Amino acid sequence: MTIQRLENVGIVVEDLEAVKAFFVDLGLTVMGEGPAEGEWVDRVGGLEGVRLDVVMLRTPDGNGRLELMRYRAPAALDGFGHAPPNTLGLHRVGFAVDDIDAAVAGLRARGVRLVGELVRYEDAYKLCYVRGPEGIIVMLAEQLG
Template sequence: MTIQRMENVGIVVEDLEAAKAFFVELGLKVLGEGPVEGDWVDRVVGLDGVRVEVVMVGTPDGHGRLELMKFRAPKARVGDGHAPANTLGIRRIAFAVDDIDAAVAGLRARGVQLVGGVERYEDSYRLCYVRGPEGIIIMLSEQIG
C-alpha cells in the first residue's frame, strides 16, 4: 500500500456559512456542498443517525481540499475555540499566499484578528497566524527568498 495523496482535511463547525465565507475570502473555491446521511455514513464514522451538511472547498491549484461539516445529528461536541497553538491535536492549517499584507488586510476587513504578528523567518518567508471562525488557526505564508 502506498498513499497517493492527501484527500482532504475535515473540520467540524457550528456556523457553516461563516466558515465557508472565511475560506472563500482566503481564496479557496467551493467545489460542492450538500447533505450527507444514511446507514453507510453511520458505519464509516461510527455514529448513529448521522445527518451532516458538507461544503468542500479547494485551493486554486487543485491540490488541497477542506471538508467543512456541520452536524445536524448527532449534535457536535463543543471544543475550545480559543485553544493556543501548543494544544495537543491538529492545531492549524497553513496556506501559501502571494501577498501576505493584502491577505491580512482582507481578513481584517471581515473582522478576523491576527493571533500574533506578521513575522519574517530568515530570508525565506513572512508568516502569521490568524484565528478564523470556530477558533480555527490559519497560518499564512509568503515566500520571499
C-alpha cells in the same frame, strides 16, 4: 501501500455558512455542498443516525481540499474552541499566499485579527496565524526569494 496525496482536511463547525464565507474570502472555491446521511456515513464514522451538511472547498491550485461539516445529528461535541496554538490535537490549517501583506490587510478590513504577529523566518518565509470563525487557526505563509 503508498500514500498518493493529502485528500482533505476536515473541520467540524457550528456556523457552516460563516466558516464557508471566511474560507471563500481567503480564495478557496466551493467544489460541492449538500447533506450526508445513511448507513455508510454511520459506518465510516462509527456513529449512529448521522445527519450532516458538508461543504468541500478547493485551493486555487486545485491540489488542496478543505471539508467543512456541520452535524445535525448526533450533536457535535464541544472541542478546542479558542484554544492556543500549542494545544494538543489538530486545529490549524495552513495556506501559501503570494502576498501576505495584502492578505493580512484584506482580513483585517473584515475584522479578522492576528493570533500573534506577522513575522519573517530567515530569508525563507513571512508568516502569521489568524483566527477565523469558531476559533479555527489559519496559517498564512509567503515564500520569499
